[in-house]
Amino acid sequence: MSTKIKLGILGGGGDSLIGILHRVASTMYDQYELVGGVFNPELSESIAFAEKIGIRTDRIYKDLDALIKAESALPREERMQVVSILTPNFLHFPMAKLLLENGYNIICEKPLTTTLEEARILETLLEKSKTVFAVTYTYTGYPMIRQMREMISNGAIGKVQKIDVQYYQGWINPIIHDAEKRANTWRLNPEKSGISCCVGDIGTHAFDMIEYVSGLEIKEVLADLNYLYKDNVMDIDGTILLRFSEFVKGVIRTSQIATGEENNFTVSIYGEKAGLKWEQENPNYLYLLQEGEPLRVLKPGHSYNSELSLDGTKLPPGHPEGIFDSMGNIYKGVARAIKKEKYHPAEFPTMKDGIRGVNFIEKAVASHQQGNVWVKIDE
């Protein structure tokens, strides 16, 4: 019998792209076997989807309650060991809550919840359940991001003095300029998406990334968001000033109206000794800038990289890996945690990252609404 970790998935059925991302990621290191879940709200669709992806249908459930009831009744060695939550944002909280209350390990898509209050409740539940909880800030799994983190942590650029992160997309452009379309997109409906569109969807990636690679905490934010039309109540663009301390500053620039941009997420960190830059669309290059020295371009798989980085590369240099591989690395880290093997704390984002990400969204929106003033990110 397979000794792989038994994985259940909530959501991710139909044509879901996030579903493909998680399924592929889960297989990359031969660690997981997808055994069932709730892929769609309709049971019949869930079963059809299971058939489509070639898995058995006996562990496809009509809802999470049914899943927990049935799975928890199974002998421990057969039971789902971890459940991935890929549903729309507002369902993250109730699902994670139920799973934590029943002692499951969880892999949850970002943002963790739609309010900070909900996030705090999950935090408390996790302290009790003591299970593994990962939040899939996917981009932190890239080998060169891991390398960036390790280099900064090891002092390669000296004390950080300036951070500039951009996350520009243009996809909402054809929607936002059409009054009817913008009135009928769930992304621009706060009841479905929470209080923010742009900051909530991609700004939170930028926030998490900064704290991940720099090891610093963002203390205060001053946001200027753009809604583009009076009848639109959700931000679709924003520039957010950051304070790490009195003399360490930064900026998050995030947009869904940067026309023609695809997924242009870039990270630039400048320290007293050097700078490091990275671009998500060309993720296998890490740029090290030093005053008076040739630019150095680091690539994955070379022995000059840190252990954490090398652990995230499967093939020799020159064989480009991509975003599936990045998510695959996060799944690998979670597998180690589940198996109680040794792992590096930076292998996957945790509950703490999830909470801070939600916290950031709330504070950025508050700053804007209060007239572009500084607002503190709570501890």
Next chain:
Amino acid sequence: MSTKIKLGILGGGGDSLIGILHRVASTMYDQYELVGGVFNPELSESIAFAEKIGIRTDRIYKDLDALIKAESALPREERMQVVSILTPNFLHFPMAKLLLENGYNIICEKPLTTTLEEARILETLLEKSKTVFAVTYTYTGYPMIRQMREMISNGAIGKVQKIDVQYYQGWINPIIHDAEKRANTWRLNPEKSGISCCVGDIGTHAFDMIEYVSGLEIKEVLADLNYLYKDNVMDIDGTILLRFSEFVKGVIRTSQIATGEENNFTVSIYGEKAGLKWEQENPNYLYLLQEGEPLRVLKPGHSYNSELSLDGTKLPPGHPEGIFDSMGNIYKGVARAIKKEKYHPAEFPTMKDGIRGVNFIEKAVASHQQGNVWVKIDE
């Protein structure tokens, strides 16, 4: 019970990189389930490897004979439906031969065989077995290579007039300059590697790629190979002039002593109307050059791409996919062929590509040995 295609693998155990590549590729579209195989020459190691990758050990065999005997005895619906051959080159032929004789579908690593004669024998066997036979010239699975092929086929660049393909690596450099190391590397031992090192390993990729994207056949070659040392009998570098017809010419440049290069495989095709360029290390960019027009840069996943290209992209633009995804596309095509679904003939390289690739290796070496003269590639 899983409805996935039952896959067996020969080779690919231990730390094999090609093993990882094929395993991940096989899972990407939820089409295959790895059920067993012969991962290592030693049965115990094969079993240990099966345990490591979390699959059942009851279909791990001591050798291919045992595999065929046992599998062929199983009911058709349980039997391995396709076997991937990832063993060292000289084993491709006997293994593929045996599998064809027993009616199996095959996915075989390149080069198909070590001699053209062997390749011809496989061709004959395949005509009888009428099974699916793919040769994994991996790079043809990239979405932008597929797009290049379709654009050329649809006349986007007009009549092709010039082709320039480069495949530069530098990995053999630390070996070739050390007399002891170069005497003891299997890659430089013709008994183990066949008659060519550089042309056989990477030149053949260049050859196949040219015929794949251009739809043209290379008729003649004139090769100047480099061995670098008198005591080295295997080429580690070569420039090969190509003739497609009297006025359509090209060049393959291939090297393992291009110091510091990783896997720098580039394809440039110039037609009467336009040119197309692509680089393997940044595979998600396709450059369209037209006289007097801005350079156009095509990227995967956009609706301006061909169906064949779009079929090979899983996520929206800006989410970089890589070499695993390229091989995954080949596996997807093979799955369709096995399931007798409709598929595009360009979804995976076939026996014909495999034979021509071996043919090319022999003729390039012959051209060099005969004093850099033109040698015809047989039909």
Next chain:
Amino acid sequence: MSTKIKLGILGGGGDSLIGILHRVASTMYDQYELVGGVFNPELSESIAFAEKIGIRTDRIYKDLDALIKAESALPREERMQVVSILTPNFLHFPMAKLLLENGYNIICEKPLTTTLEEARILETLLEKSKTVFAVTYTYTGYPMIRQMREMISNGAIGKVQKIDVQYYQGWINPIIHDAEKRANTWRLNPEKSGISCCVGDIGTHAFDMIEYVSGLEIKEVLADLNYLYKDNVMDIDGTILLRFSEFVKGVIRTSQIATGEENNFTVSIYGEKAGLKWEQENPNYLYLLQEGEPLRVLKPGHSYNSELSLDGTKLPPGHPEGIFDSMGNIYKGVARAIKKEKYHPAEFPTMKDGIRGVNFIEKAVASHQQGNVWVKIDE
């Protein structure tokens, strides 16, 4: 006798880089002849410099008063027709004032003056003198910047909705972290440099560039500057939020502590229909981003470019021109204005640009000092 425009230069002697830039620029289109000036505060040094650069020494003067007295006494056809001011910033005002009062055409380095008040005085004088007055925001002379301007003006990207301009350097890094060095650099001494270091030196370029290419006016700014040390009174980094109108926003990011950056000035303008991007360090590429279309990369010298752009390119495509050529284009435009030939208003920045640039510096610093609040740029 040469029919070239007679040019005098103030400053630019010794090892001055700005001197080289202006001298070379002045010769590029066979329009100017450098006849004399005041290159250094010391007359003997000025004369030595004239000899070094191979020009006659009889029109080298001990100071601007002497220059004006002697030149104005010459017959009109021999007199200096235009004077370039390349001295330290605080001298721009008195020199430009004197020259305007005596009816000279002027090419003045940026920033125009160290206070807005001074700038207003020059404006009034220019209204009387009716001479030609250019402010050398050098980067506006690049052919692809001119192309960007024309495309935006012609509606190629639709209504502008977002602007993001970066000007990052790292040169002050080795100075700022050394208490003694930072106390003794004239750049960080407000008496010598005016009220701002970073915004005044490079932020002003960003500001001018935005208004140049977009045709929009920046109405309000909110700046967060960084001084890095308590004992440093001059900004060396800043992020400045911009408002063009209620729903058109932008950001200027400017730094001299972006360690390892050289002169990384980038311009991104997003409209409802498309985006345009440009990078100063690779100035011969203009990127046009359109939703669902391949990226287009425009290059200089092609007939698809506007007249204004083509006028700024001397050689065929593929022959890279650079920053000297950019400044050369500004000088060419000024020559046309002096000769009363037809010219495009965008050929060189004017007094108005100079005034707005100074205005911006004052308002950005004010915004920061008042606690990061919105401050209006006066008309």
Next chain:
Amino acid sequence: MSTKIKLGILGGGGDSLIGILHRVASTMYDQYELVGGVFNPELSESIAFAEKIGIRTDRIYKDLDALIKAESALPREERMQVVSILTPNFLHFPMAKLLLENGYNIICEKPLTTTLEEARILETLLEKSKTVFAVTYTYTGYPMIRQMREMISNGAIGKVQKIDVQYYQGWINPIIHDAEKRANTWRLNPEKSGISCCVGDIGTHAFDMIEYVSGLEIKEVLADLNYLYKDNVMDIDGTILLRFSEFVKGVIRTSQIATGEENNFTVSIYGEKAGLKWEQENPNYLYLLQEGEPLRVLKPGHSYNSELSLDGTKLPPGHPEGIFDSMGNIYKGVARAIKKEKYHPAEFPTMKDGIRGVNFIEKAVASHQQGNVWVKIDE
């Protein structure tokens, strides 16, 4: 009176691009003053051109004979000190001959002559005249090419083992496919252009560049040229195999039918220890590739560059210089030679480079015509 070197120019009138290139280059370091010449075959046009570029017309001559007669009659300190030959190729020889016989310093465009025999005659004359003779292989003046040369010379990449140079253009494409156009272009008329179009115009740049940067001599060539149509007698594309010694090989790839390419001249040199790569269209980047080390990207103006490289950069890093600056560096070197100041032998290409360049053209064409065989380049 100006102490600049008095420069005369032959050719370069009208809309001549090469004329602009040389005029601007001559002014860049304040070393030359253009005093006259023969810009056009018609004296009246020459005079009109002189007026257009704003120089005196009293030293504009009807032909070279008149120029020599008049100039040689002037007192030495007033006489033209150097003459630049920018006329069509077939005039290089008679003009250079006459100038050498009369003891002038010469700057001659490439190719030096249209036959090797003529080149040898000039060589003999130069031995007698002992004047300065430069051949403007312009691209050798780029700072990063100079840096490449110095690094290779200093052992930075170890013993050179492989060289690959590309010079691809697409400009002849619209001409070559039109029977009438190709019959009536002077470039494709051997009487006007010599024996080769593509190799003669750009292949010779590649040849010179290789010997310049590597310090090696190309001993033998094997060329496969393409004429594309039976009625066309001039090569417009060619791949040329190179032998430096038994085990050091290379390739020159050159084309004018690489559709859409502008001036894509690239240089790759691989040694036992490292590789160096450079691209003319982005000339301010030099790539150093070392096995197991991050890629290093060197840029002009940094103190890590050699003296020879730094001497060719006028502004600080990040201020892009281009092809005018490259030619300007050659002119600067010639100025030093004329003034008998100390200079580095690599500051400008000489008679020897010119002769070898012509030699190469003849041998490449011979190799092709003889059936793609090896032909020796004479000493």
